[in-house]
Amino acid sequence: xxxxxxxxxxxxxxxxxxxxxxxxxxxxxxxxxxxxxxxxxxxxxxxxxxxxxxxxxxxxxxxxxxxxxxxxxxxxxxxxxxxxxxxxxxxxxxxxxxxxxxxxxxxxxxxxxxxxxxxxxxxxxxxxxxxxxxxxxxxxxxxxxxxxxxxxxxxxxxxxxxxxxxxxxxxxxxxxxxxxxxxxxxxxxxxxxxxxxxxxxxxxxxxxxxxxxxxxxxxxxxxxxxxxxxxxxxxxxxxxxxxxxxxxxxxxxxxxxxxxxxxxxxxxxxxxxxxxxxxxxxxxxxxxxxxxxxxxxxxxxxxxxxxxxxxxxxxxxxxxxxxxxxxxxxxxxxxxxxxxxxxxxxxxxxxxxxxxxxxxxxxxxxxxxxxxxxxxxxxxxxxxxxxxxxxxxxxxxxxxxxxx
Numbered sequence: 001x002x003x004x005x006x007x008x009x010x011x012x013x014x015x016x017x018x019x020x021x022x023x024x025x026x027x028x029x030x031x032x033x034x035x036x037x038x039x040x041x042x043x044x045x046x047x048x049x050x051x052x053x054x055x056x057x058x059x060x061x062x063x064x065x066x067x068x069x070x071x072x073x074x075x076x077x078x079x080x081x082x083x084x085x086x087x088x089x090x091x092x093x094x095x096x097x098x099x100x101x102x103x104x105x106x107x108x109x110x111x112x113x114x115x116x117x118x119x120x121x122x123x124x125x126x127x128x129x130x131x132x133x134x135x136x137x138x139x140x141x142x143x144x145x146x147x148x149x150x151x152x153x154x155x156x157x158x159x160x161x162x163x164x165x166x167x168x169x170x171x172x173x174x175x176x177x178x179x180x181x182x183x184x185x186x187x188x189x190x191x192x193x194x195x196x197x198x199x200x201x202x203x204x205x206x207x208x209x210x211x212x213x214x215x216x217x218x219x220x221x222x223x224x225x226x227x228x229x230x231x232x233x234x235x236x237x238x239x240x241x242x243x244x245x246x247x248x249x250x251x252x253x254x255x256x257x258x259x260x261x262x263x264x265x266x267x268x269x270x271x272x273x274x275x276x277x278x279x280x281x282x283x284x285x286x287x288x289x290x291x292x293x294x295x296x297x298x299x300x301x302x303x304x305x306x307x308x309x310x311x312x313x314x315x316x317x318x319x320x321x322x323x324x325x326x327x328x329x330x331x332x333x334x335x336x337x338x339x340x341x342x343x344x345x346x347x348x349x350x351x352x353x354x355x356x357x358x359x360x361x362x363x364x365x366x367x368x369x370x371x372x373x374x375x376x377x378x379x380x381x382x383x384x385x386x387x388x389x390x391x392x393x394x395x396x397x398x399x400x401x402x403x404x
Contacts, residue, residue, distance in 0.1 A: 001036065002062040011073040029074055031083035031145070032066050034058050034129070038087040039094075039119075040149060041109030042177075043188050043270070044220065046256035047087045053110075054102065057093045060129050067136050079138050084129065085146025090153055090163075093125040108258075108270075111151060112188040121152055123159035130162055143169050147218075150174050150198035151190045157201060164205040168213050172202070173247070175218040178226070179237040186225035186262065186280075188270070216247055221292040222283040223251045224262035228291070228314055235295040236319075239327060244299040250289050298327050305331075 013025050035057040038047045063084070070077060086092070096102035096110070097118050110116045133142045144167045153160050164172075177189050184191060199215060206213040221231065238245065253260035261269050266279045283289055291310045294303040307328045311319050319327040 001056055001058045005033070005058060005062055005066060009069075011069065012075065028082075030070060030077060030081055031085070032063060032070075032081060033086050034063055034084050035086040035092045038091065039110040040088065041107075041112060041188050043186065043258035043262070044177075044223065044251060044254075046254060049256040051087060055091050055093070055095050057125075060125075060132055063129060064132060064136060067133060067139065071136075071138055080141040080143070081133065081139060082143055083145035084133060084142060085144060087146070088149045089144050089146035090123060090126060090148055090159065092123075092129070094120055094122075094152065096120070109188055111149070112190065115151065115155070121155040123153070123156040127156075127159050127162045130167060134166065141169075142167055145173070148172065148174050151194045154194060154197050154201060160198070160201050161205045161208075164202055164211075164213065165209040168206075168211075170212070171214055171216050173216045173218065174198070177218065177220050178223070178230070179234045180226075180230040183223055183226040183230045183234075186259070186268070186270070187220075187223060188258075217243065217245060218247045218249075219245060219296055221248060221250045221296045222289040224259050224282050225268070225280050226283065226292070227281045228310075231292045231295045232311075232314065232316065235298050235327060238296075239298060245296070248293065248296050250293050304328050 011029070013020075013022055035055055037052045037055045038045075039053045039055065041048055041053075067081060070081070083089075096105070096116075097120050101118055107116070110119045115121065130142065133139065144163060148163075153163075174195075175189075176192065176195050177187055178184050179192055181191060195217075202213070202215060219234065251259065251263075253263040258269055261267075262280055263282055263284070266282050267273050267277050268280055271277070283292055291306065294300075294307050294310065297303060298307060308320055308331065311317060311327065319325070320330050322329060
């Protein structure tokens with residue numbers, strides 16, 4: 001590797017790009033690759049497949065020479081190296097203790113389910129490299145931006161102290177990926193106990209250095225084997241630890257990874273597969289995948305309607321509300337328009353059964369309907385008819401008396 005990285009690179013984009021802005025170049029122009037390969041074996045990643053499981057590391061001299069080269073050739077350099085890393089920043093010079101065992105080993109990972117007893121976990125070459133890089137004239141900052149394998153780091157507290165004291169610019173990226181054992185077993189990732197061990201160590205060394213520094217954890221939503229309950233448990237874990245993460249992704253099946261085989265076959269290749277093997281739960285539908293990411297980003301108000309619907313569907317409505325144990329606030333009542341008055345505001349409320357007097361009611365009272373008028377006329381007509389009858393009767397009686 002020293003020979004490849006020691007070639008006379010110009011360290012600037014090809015002239016054919018002209019003055020075009022190249023985001024990828026801006027990201028890596030002050031960074032240095034110190035190693036290749038990864039023995040982690042995470043099922044969602046294919047780095048092991050195309051870079052190899054055996055770590056290939058550059059010498060300290062080669063790396064220091066590249067720092068000097070960056071100082072001389074890269075426009076805009078101000079004395080800050082943005083990264084000394086690789087696929088994993090702290091696998092530099094870590095390999096199997098026995099060459100024969102390494103050549104015959106067929107394990108998918110050297111660190112899962114536990115760290116192999118034959119794996120060298122001494123970080124002293126990395127620690128010494130950091131110290132040499134800081135001493136280069138004109139260098140005032142060396143950052144470590146590549147992801148850190150924290151289950152390896154806790155094996156070497158001196159390395160963690162060196163890293164936290166001098167090479168963390170406020171934030172350090174780590175990748176627990178999930179919190180639940182069921183899903184972690186499908187990812188081939190360590191349990192959360194190791195995360196807590198590293199966090200305690202990180203916080204302690206940050207306090208000793210007089211710095212306020214934070215871990216940035218990465219998580220994956222909708223990974224093969226991850227069901228709704230596991231995703232909800234992760235969401236509650238984030239809430240309980242006061243973490244509102246943005247560094248998240250929804251799993252997608254990339255070439256050459258074991259998780260892609262799980263996604264398409266719905267079988268678990270980490271176990272012996274037969275025609276009787278159980279089918280794995282795979283969140284493939286768009287709505288399922290969106291719901292898992294919504295649970296992961298529970299703090300995003302834009303997702304709250306969907307999150308409430310998902311919690312109700314799961315029978316977990318008790319997590320909707322204003323309490324500390326709740327995951328999302330209840331839906332708010334629609335707000336009144338500015339200047340609008342609520343019905344009855346500033347007025348006495350009418351008694352039950354009260355009918356307000358309106359101009360239409362008064363008019364109707366003054367001019368009764370034809371039906372009501374006819375009903376009122378009937379008693380008067382009957383009285384007139386009775387009076388005429390009595391008058392006629394009196395006249396007949398009077399005529400009879402005269403005849404006598």
